[in-house]
Amino acid sequence: MKFLVLALCIAAASCDLVPLVDDQAILIRSSWDEVKHNEVDILYAIFKANPDIQARFPQFAGKDLDSIKTTGQFAVHAGRIVGVFSEISALQPDESGISAAKTLINALGASHRGRGISKAQFNEFRASLITYLSQNVSWGDNVAQAWEKGFNNVYFILFNALDGTPI
Numbered sequence: 001m002k003f004l005v006l007a008l009c010i011a012a013a014s015c016d017l018v019p020l021v022d023d024q025a026i027l028i029r030s031s032w033d034e035v036k037h038n039e040v041d042i043l044y045a046i047f048k049a050n051p052d053i054q055a056r057f058p059q060f061a062g063k064d065l066d067s068i069k070t071t072g073q074f075a076v077h078a079g080r081i082v083g084v085f086s087e088i089s090a091l092q093p094d095e096s097g098i099s100a101a102k103t104l105i106n107a108l109g110a111s112h113r114g115r116g117i118s119k120a121q122f123n124e125f126r127a128s129l130i131t132y133l134s135q136n137v138s139w140g141d142n143v144a145q146a147w148e149k150g151f152n153n154v155y156f157i158l159f160n161a162l163d164g165t166p167i
């Protein structure tokens with residue numbers, strides 16, 4: 001992630017990307033590893049805190065959250081959505097990894113732009129994921145700061161794509 005952020009920062013015309021320091025990249029990956037298989041619980045927590053996000057999913061809109069949580073369809077969606085964070089954190093900090101992350105985040109921005117998802121809803125998603133992490137991994141100021149920086153960088157790329165002006 002550190003190299004990813006640095007390289008993108010150099011390439012970007014105006015740079016809002018903040019490089020992670022070494023141990024921050026490690027903190028993000030190791031804390032994510034503690035919960036990366038809890039996809040269903042994570043999507044459940046996000047929907048529970050934000051009914052407006054659940055309402056945007058045609059398969060789940062208007063349905064009882066506790067009933068859909070145990071369905072295969074919910075597990076498939078959770079795996080896809082939460083899996084994005086596993087994909088990003090698993091990338092190698094080399095040129096191909098940097099390019100892959102940028103491609104992945106830009107595609108995410110473009111697909112959600114097409115669905116009319118707002119930045120405010122992405123920020124709700126982010127806040128709920130951070131709350132989940134803070135309650136389910138070894139948490140502290142250092143881990144919180146690492147996630148803050150990492151999310152800022154991913155969302156910088158994502159929001160440019162959401163605006164239709166990918167970097």
Ligand code: HEM
Nearest residue numbers: 052053056057058059080081084108111115117121122125
């Ligand atoms: C960082 C946050 C998010 C991630 C990583 C994420 C990831 C994904 C992925 C991987 C897919 C399937 C592939 C695609 O269409 O791109 C997807 C689909 C979708 N996402 Fe997101 N998403 C996020 C935030 C949101 C938010 C905030 C909303 C709504 C408020 C949303 C609504 C949807 C919908 C409606 C679909 C289509 C589901 C379907 O019917 O198949 N996403 N998302």
